[in-house]
Amino acid sequence: MSTQEHVRPAEADGQETEFPKTVMPGGPEVPDEKTRAEKLREIDLFVLDLDGTFYLGDRLIDGALDFVNDVWKRGKKILFFTNNSSRSPKVYMERLAGMGCPISRDQIMTSGDVTIAYLRETYPGKTVYLVGTPALEESFRQEGICLWDCGDAGPRNHAESVTRDRTEVEPRNQADAGQTDMLPASRPDIVVIGFDTTLTYEKLERACTYIREGAVFLATHLDINCPTEYGFMPDCGAICAAVTLSTGVEPKYLGKPFQETVDMVLLRTGVSRERVAFVGDRLYTDVAVGVNHGAKGFLVLSGETKLEDIKNSQVKPDEVYGSLGEMNRLLCGGTQDGRTAGNDPGVWREFRK
Numbered sequence: 001m002s003t004q005e006h007v008r009p010a011e012a013d014g015q016e017t018e019f020p021k022t023v024m025p026g027g028p029e030v031p032d033e034k035t036r037a038e039k040l041r042e043i044d045l046f047v048l049d050l051d052g053t054f055y056l057g058d059r060l061i062d063g064a065l066d067f068v069n070d071v072w073k074r075g076k077k078i079l080f081f082t083n084n085s086s087r088s089p090k091v092y093m094e095r096l097a098g099m100g101c102p103i104s105r106d107q108i109m110t111s112g113d114v115t116i117a118y119l120r121e122t123y124p125g126k127t128v129y130l131v132g133t134p135a136l137e138e139s140f141r142q143e144g145i146c147l148w149d150c151g152d153a154g155p156r157n158h159a160e161s162v163t164r165d166r167t168e169v170e171p172r173n174q175a176d177a178g179q180t181d182m183l184p185a186s187r188p189d190i191v192v193i194g195f196d197t198t199l200t201y202e203k204l205e206r207a208c209t210y211i212r213e214g215a216v217f218l219a220t221h222l223d224i225n226c227p228t229e230y231g232f233m234p235d236c237g238a239i240c241a242a243v244t245l246s247t248g249v250e251p252k253y254l255g256k257p258f259q260e261t262v263d264m265v266l267l268r269t270g271v272s273r274e275r276v277a278f279v280g281d282r283l284y285t286d287v288a289v290g291v292n293h294g295a296k297g298f299l300v301l302s303g304e305t306k307l308e309d310i311k312n313s314q315v316k317p318d319e320v321y322g323s324l325g326e327m328n329r330l331l332c333g334g335t336q337d338g339r340t341a342g343n344d345p346g347v348w349r350e351f352r353k
């Protein structure tokens with residue numbers, strides 16, 4: 001059993017705040033709330049995950065809106081980032097506005113945005129076969145990505161045409177070899193797989209065929225399952241697993257937790273790496289993206305991860321908070337509505353290793 005007392009920390013931001021301090025009988029004090037509050041004050045940009053962090057389904061997480069408003073009041077920045085590439089940023093803007101949190105386009109980023117930026121930078125002008133929703137397809141088109149037009153040819157017809165093309169382009173001697181460049185491309189340069197809730201067997205077959213023929217294989221993000229109100233649905237990583245099993249080719253993943261995401265966030269916001277905190281409810285994406293790339297990774301326990309999960313994870317967060325509500329209380333003495341990170345001393349000792 002723990003006992004609670006109250007301590008008055010050093011004056012911070014011109015406002016004295018009373019923090020509850022948990023004292024474990026015969027053990028260390030856990031957690032040190034003053035330190036946890038200071039860690040928050042060092043941050044200039046909070047990159048917030050959405051589901052499980054800011055809202056759960058259609059319900060705002062307690063204290064989440066207060067946190068965002070108080071961050072803005074203090075002149076700090078908020079960027080929402082989701083790995084979900086099935087919806088357009090506009091849909092998220094409308095959803096957040098409906099929850100009382102209106103944001104501008106530059107305050108929301110998805111793994112689809114990172115993929116588009118990566119394609120423009122690394123493969124300018126190359127053709128892309130996209131396995132994605134109409135919303136993602138529209139985003140690609142708007143940003144000038146050259147999408148592969150399959151026309152009426154199904155994968156089998158495509159395979160026949162490739163065989164025919166190859167026969168036709170086979171150089172008979174050295175002098176004819178250069179002529180192959182004159183023929184039109186028979187496959188896209190790149191296959192991109194997103195979280196495609198409109199996936200069909202034909203799309204899957206095309207993607208596999210093109211990858212077997214040498215197309216570069218990219219994926220917007222690696223999440224295997226997407227939480228729903230009924231349980232889970234297969235996400236981008238699960239679709240990629242099917243393609244990898246069929247072709248033997250692994251994709252290059254973008255989104256969280258990869259370097260390209262951090263680079264894009266830094267480029268778009270102008271905030272220095274060490275003053276950026278990625279905040280979310282998943283260790284292997286939301287937290288890992290920060291701790292693996294020189295930014296901070298804060299775990300919140302309002303979604304799928306429990307405090308005891310940290311023990312068995314290779315990814316150790318820089319800090320753990322119960323929710324955005326607890327972060328708000330620590331940051332500026334706001335009222336605490338939501339859950340706290342708990343006070344299990346064994347888990348906290350493990351986390352601090």
Ligand SMILES: [Mg+2]
Pocket residue numbers: 049050051052053280281282303
């Ligand atoms: Mg989440």
